[in-house]
Amino acid sequence: MGNNNALLSIAIIVLVLSLVSLFVTIGKVGELTGQASKQATAALELAPAASIEFIVSSINWSSGAVNENATTANIDSEGNVINGNWTTVSQGLTLRNDGNVDVRLSLTTSNIASTFIGGSAGGGPLYQLKVSNSEANSCEYPLNSTNLGTYTEANGTAQPTCQKFDKTDASDVLRIDVNITIPADADSGAKLSTITATAIVWTGP
Secondary structure, eight states, X not given: OHHHHHHHHHHHHHHHHHHHHHHHHHHHHHHHOOOOOOOOOXXXXXXXXXXXXXXXXXXXXXXXXXXXXXXXXXXXXXXXXXXXOOOOOOOOEEEEEOSSSOEEEEEEESSOHHHHTOOXXXXXXXXXXXXXXXXXXXXXXXXGGGOTTSOEEOOSSOEEEEEEEOOOGXXXXXXXXXXXXXXXXXXXXXXXXXXXXXXXXXXXO
């Protein structure tokens, strides 16, 4: 009986030692678990791209004539025809900044009133452009040579129009209206003028 008790005691001691050894081993495994991290990058540079687009690119009053007994007629793209029978036009040209930068805008006409329309009656012809915001704040800084919202005589050279034409989608569209005075003695025939818009990257005031 004594021998059996001794053997049982030894077995219990061995079991306890085994459990202690197991706990120690598990503990060490937990201590060896670690974390390592490294970082990488993806980089690019987006170059400035100045780009403008005419959304509405033509105005056409069709065929007409100065009223009898009138020395001049006046037509514009804001719905006015005075002393003439041309087709009413209520839509000006519209220009969008579709680039990724604000731009400085100028307008150039291919001719001036005397070569575009001709005639001299009633003080002669007029050929004028007016730039205004089609979307609010599209032209943040207008220039004096073409006051925003005011008709200015086209002179056939590059006329600075907007110092800062915004690129933001909600404010990137300008309207360009045309006003023409036609003398009664102007030559008949088709009349055509090309308006060129030029944009360069805005770099500050």
